[in-house]
Amino acid sequence: MTVTQLPLVDFGLFLHGSIDQREQAAKKLVDSEEDLPGFKAFIEQYFDLVQDVSLDIMRACEVGFGMPENSLVDRCIPAASELRMLHYPPVSLERLQTGTIKRAWPHTDFGIITLLFQDSLGGLEFEDRNKPFTFVPIIPSDENELIVNTSQTFQRWTNGVVRAGLHQVNVPPHMSAITEGYIPERYSSVFFLKAHREVSVGPIEQFVTEERPAIYPSITALQYQQEMTEILY
Ligand SMILES: O=C(O)CCC(=O)C(=O)O
Numbered sequence: 001m002t003v004t005q006l007p008l009v010d011f012g013l014f015l016h017g018s019i020d021q022r023e024q025a026a027k028k029l030v031d032s033e034e035d036l037p038g039f040k041a042f043i044e045q046y047f048d049l050v051q052d053v054s055l056d057i058m059r060a061c062e063v064g065f066g067m068p069e070n071s072l073v074d075r076c077i078p079a080a081s082e083l084r085m086l087h088y089p090p091v092s093l094e095r096l097q098t099g100t101i102k103r104a105w106p107h108t109d110f111g112i113i114t115l116l117f118q119d120s121l122g123g124l125e126f127e128d129r130n131k132p133f134t135f136v137p138i139i140p141s142d143e144n145e146l147i148v149n150t151s152q153t154f155q156r157w158t159n160g161v162v163r164a165g166l167h168q169v170n171v172p173p174h175m176s177a178i179t180e181g182y183i184p185e186r187y188s189s190v191f192f193l194k195a196h197r198e199v200s201v202g203p204i205e206q207f208v209t210e211e212r213p214a215i216y217p218s219i220t221a222l223q224y225q226q227e228m229t230e231i232l233y
């Protein structure tokens with residue numbers, strides 16, 4: 001397997017780390033052959049593997065939508081995807097109960113799809129679309145379980161036909177009745193499949209009809225990424 005592009009590795013403390021701290025931590029890990037021999041090679045191989053898996057999912061979506069072969073896949077090459085390795089430090093339940101902090105607030109991701117592994121603690125929750133703003137925990141059953149989440153670019157390409165999944169990271173379900181003490185640290189690995197930077201993230205022709213006119217503008221993936229990064233960070 002060839003390494004085509006150096007992945008972005010965000011190894012920051014999700015709750016307390018500033019953007020600078022996160023970037024420094026990521027750089028340190030990427031450069032740290034001495035401290036963590038083999039880590040960089042492992043991460044690059046892992047990046048290529050999840051990129052390949054996500055392109056297979058794109059191929060399946062092309063078949064599902066009756067789209068010409070490679071019409072989605074070609075929009076993802078060369079890869080502009082991102083890999084994020086997250087560490088959530090232990091956090092006190094009292095602090096969480098104030099309602100001012102959360103492990104991750106409800107959001108949708110802005111790539112095409114997200115491939116996510118969570119550890120055995122759990123905490124990831126998705127919105128139940130039948131009951132807006134109520135969330136259903138994704139109970140970890142197996143550390144090898146891959147969670148696939150649709151994201152904003154897919155919603156835009158399909159002109160709103162496929163909707164991005166709203167999700168958050170909350171107190172793990174088995175601890176929800178506990179009011180004192182700490183919830184343990186948590187790790188997750190999150191891969192965001194992103195479109196090639198020059199590709200439009202506006203609706204693909206097939207999803208635009210007279211009854212369903214384009215509801216999103218045709219801007220490039222790079223412009224969209226920059227807009228979203230400014231809003232979020
Ligand atoms: O840590 C998780 O399970 C979710 C992280 C997440 O939603 C994100 O990084 O966008």
Ligand SMILES: [Fe+2]
Pocket residue numbers: 107108109167
């Ligand atoms: Fe997310």
